[in-house]
Amino acid sequence: MKLRFEFDTDRSVPLYGRLCNQFLRHPQVHAIERTAQGYALEAEGDEAQLSALAELIGRTFPLSCWLTDSRLSPIEQFRGDAVDLADPAPQLPFCQHCMETPKSLCPHCGALPALQDRPLEPLLTELVQRLEQGGEINYLAGHNRISLRRTEHMTSSDDALLFCRPEALNDALHISSTGIQQLGSIEKPSLRLVPRAEFAQAHRLSRARYRVQQAADRLTLALCNRLAADGIDVVGIRQTQPPMLLTPYGDSLVALEDHRPPAPLSTHEPARHQVDLLGFAAQWRDGRVSLRHSDHHLSPDPDWAAACALEGVRQQDRVPKRSAVLYLSRQHRSGLLYQTEEGEYQWLVRLPEASEAPLTVPALLEAIRQGGDTGQRLLARYQEVDPGHLDTLNRLAAVPLSASFHHLLALAAWFTGLSDDPDPDRAGEAFLCLASRYQGQTAPRIDYAVERVDGTLLVQWRRALQACLSYRLADPEQQAGVAFGVIDSFCDFVCNWVEQLDMNIGLEEVILAGDEFDNPVLLERLRLRLGKNMALRLPADFGPTTLAIGALFVPQAQHG
Numbered sequence: 001m002k003l004r005f006e007f008d009t010d011r012s013v014p015l016y017g018r019l020c021n022q023f024l025r026h027p028q029v030h031a032i033e034r035t036a037q038g039y040a041l042e043a044e045g046d047e048a049q050l051s052a053l054a055e056l057i058g059r060t061f062p063l064s065c066w067l068t069d070s071r072l073s074p075i076e077q078f079r080g081d082a083v084d085l086a087d088p089a090p091q092l093p094f095c096q097h098c099m100e101t102p103k104s105l106c107p108h109c110g111a112l113p114a115l116q117d118r119p120l121e122p123l124l125t126e127l128v129q130r131l132e133q134g135g136e137i138n139y140l141a142g143h144n145r146i147s148l149r150r151t152e153h154m155t156s157s158d159d160a161l162l163f164c165r166p167e168a169l170n171d172a173l174h175i176s177s178t179g180i181q182q183l184g185s186i187e188k189p190s191l192r193l194v195p196r197a198e199f200a201q202a203h204r205l206s207r208a209r210y211r212v213q214q215a216a217d218r219l220t221l222a223l224c225n226r227l228a229a230d231g232i233d234v235v236g237i238r239q240t241q242p243p244m245l246l247t248p249y250g251d252s253l254v255a256l257e258d259h260r261p262p263a264p265l266s267t268h269e270p271a272r273h274q275v276d277l278l279g280f281a282a283q284w285r286d287g288r289v290s291l292r293h294s295d296h297h298l299s300p301d302p303d304w305a306a307a308c309a310l311e312g313v314r315q316q317d318r319v320p321k322r323s324a325v326l327y328l329s330r331q332h333r334s335g336l337l338y339q340t341e342e343g344e345y346q347w348l349v350r351l352p353e354a355s356e357a358p359l360t361v362p363a364l365l366e367a368i369r370q371g372g373d374t375g376q377r378l379l380a381r382y383q384e385v386d387p388g389h390l391d392t393l394n395r396l397a398a399v400p401l402s403a404s405f406h407h408l409l410a411l412a413a414w415f416t417g418l419s420d421d422p423d424p425d426r427a428g429e430a431f432l433c434l435a436s437r438y439q440g441q442t443a444p445r446i447d448y449a450v451e452r453v454d455g456t457l458l459v460q461w462r463r464a465l466q467a468c469l470s471y472r473l474a475d476p477e478q479q480a481g482v483a484f485g486v487i488d489s490f491c492d493f494v495c496n497w498v499e500q501l502d503m504n505i506g507l508e509e510v511i512l513a514g515d516e517f518d519n520p521v522l523l524e525r526l527r528l529r530l531g532k533n534m535a536l537r538l539p540a541d542f543g544p545t546t547l548a549i550g551a552l553f554v555p556q557a558q559h560g
Contacts, residue, residue: 002044002076005057008069009038010252011540015095015109015186017087019061024082028053033080034087038068042078062095065185065246065253088263093188093216093243109186112142114218128226131235141217143293148223149236151203156423158236160190160211164224168233172199173212182246182253188216189244189255192518194433203234208429216243247520249538250527256518257543261291267315270552277551277558278544289549300547304557305332307345309513312550313539321508323537324348324501326494326526328516330404335459336497338505349450349457349497353403356453357460361396361414367462368469375466381473389472392420399424405490405516406432408461412486415468418479435483435521443485444471444478448493464489484521491525498534509535517542 007016016039020032023041028049031042043053054072061070095109104113114120131137135153139146149158163169169180174194183191190213195205215221227235245257261280267289274283276296283290300308306327314320324338328351335350352359358367368375382390396414399422401407410424413431421427447463464486471482498510510530517523530536539546551557 001047001050002042002074002078003050003054004073004075004079005041005043005054006037006069006071006073007039007061007067009064009066010068011066012087013039013064013066013186014087014090015092016061016064017085018090018108021084023057023060024084026053026056031078031080031082032085034085039085040080042075042080062186063181063184065182065187065189067185068252091260092186094218094221095186098218111218114222120219120222124223124226127223128230131227132230132232139219141219144217144239144241146220147238149238150232151205151234151236154205154236156206156426158238159207159209160213160237160239160242161234162220162224162237163212163214163234165228165233166214169212172196172234175212183212183214187244188214189246190242191246192520194436207426208433211242211245213237213243245518247518247523249523254523254538255541256515258541258545259543261293262540262545264288264290265316265549267549267552268320270315271555272552272558275548275551275558277548280544280548282548282552284552289552291545291548298558300332300551300557302332304345304554305329305547306334306337306513307339307554308547308550308557309539310337310339310345310511310550311553312546312548313511313513313537315550315553322506323509323511324498324507325511325513326498327514328405328522329514330402330406330516332514334404334514334516336494336501338501338507347456348501349459351403351405352453352458352460354401356458357451358462359401359403359407361393361399361411364411364462364465365390365393368466371462371466378466378469378473382469386473389417392417396420396422405522406519408464409486411461411465412468412483415465416472416479416482417476418483431483431486432519432521434480435487438480438484440481440484443481443488446482446486446489448490459493487519487521488525491522491529494526495530495533498530502534507534509537511537511539513539513542513546515542 020039020041023029024032028043028045029041030044033040043050090110092109092111094111095106097108098106098111127137127139131148131150135150137148166184169175172195174196179191182189190211192209193212194209215224241259244255246253247256266287270284276294277298277300279294279297280291281294306325309327310323310325314323324336326336328334336348337345338348339345358364369379393414401424406428407424409428409431413419413427418434419427419430446467449460449463450457451460468482471478501507512526527536
């Protein structure tokens, strides 16, 4: 009897490659294979032998966040080879074997030791005592500088939680069983999640969403075990190298941010052969780009970051496609960018900056008033029936705002009355979380207008925010529907402009990039709406590594 054991994965899982190589020495395993879908082992034996092998494989292969399916099927002939796979060495936070070698590099998963030159237990005792008595500790895990805080010592700027006891996740957060499995997978990623109201109140948590993780290194794992034993389920965490941040994308996952350098990538020859950007040094040599951590945390020129995202993805193709990038960032110029046949980067439509459109609350209210009779009547009606809301809005006059989509959500939160938090990041998060809970079949339509300024089409927020005021006055109970409608209508607006660009130049794909895509409603609605008629492409990392690669091809992105 011949059987094939298959593990389908969205990305390579080097530990699976190493395990396949090890199982090739098993007397029943005759071939292994690395396929486009994942990994496979092929075996031959009688029923008892193969049953024992299946049980051993099930115990040995741990859960990866990139695993999409696993199956066992009978075969007539072997398709694989009796040759080791050439996957890179694993570099995981830790595995089940790490405790056998606490002071050395783990030979199974590549995890760094918890400590090399001093006893572990005295340090753990010292850290636990300092945390319990002072409320905060700092330590170094490899190259990662970590600060832990008791939740009662967290401030409104703290946006990440470390769960010392995984069993506490379900009662603390709005999380699915799949989400719990993802957090506990061998990669130890993080997810953005919403705390339950009772948990948030008990732990004095002020934000609508938090970046949640379990221990992602051997020292923090040992520390978490000690804290859990003392009854501490969760602490706040700050760190210089946070774990990979994942978000759902349909039935799969994508990495929004990954601070680990990827394996060398094949690309065309760039304009520059080396750049230092956002904590990474990217170097091109012999047709491949390699990245390593750097002490230089220079940011790209905000005008050219979108071009970096475009080239950081498409230059990995043997023949670069006719691509556009929808780049949405909290720090950089955002919009729909493409490259002309003459090699010039051009915005089809872009989000406005403060010098180009009203972005303060008073300026937007004045724009609504000056925009026509409808806006004048709306504000006059508010002055009659709800002047307090206008007073609340005017008290937010001094809040500095960026041109980001997230800050549009903050404005919408204020205009609908959902939030009066003067921190636009927190107000935007609250609006997003409300939108994510909407279960209706249809949502209010929100109008997004454009205006040509110096030859560029700029999105104008005035009409969208005027609609938010109107819906609030008409039906204050439909806030969740309005929140969803603000995001869904923006996606519809984007689709219309992508269709226009496709008619103009013939697009082959649209790349989604930028840190705004940690908004799960935005990402999912674009997948459903835009992905219906256009090939969508996501970078391996929405964060710094893609921009660093792209900066090699966009010399304007880095001065000097």
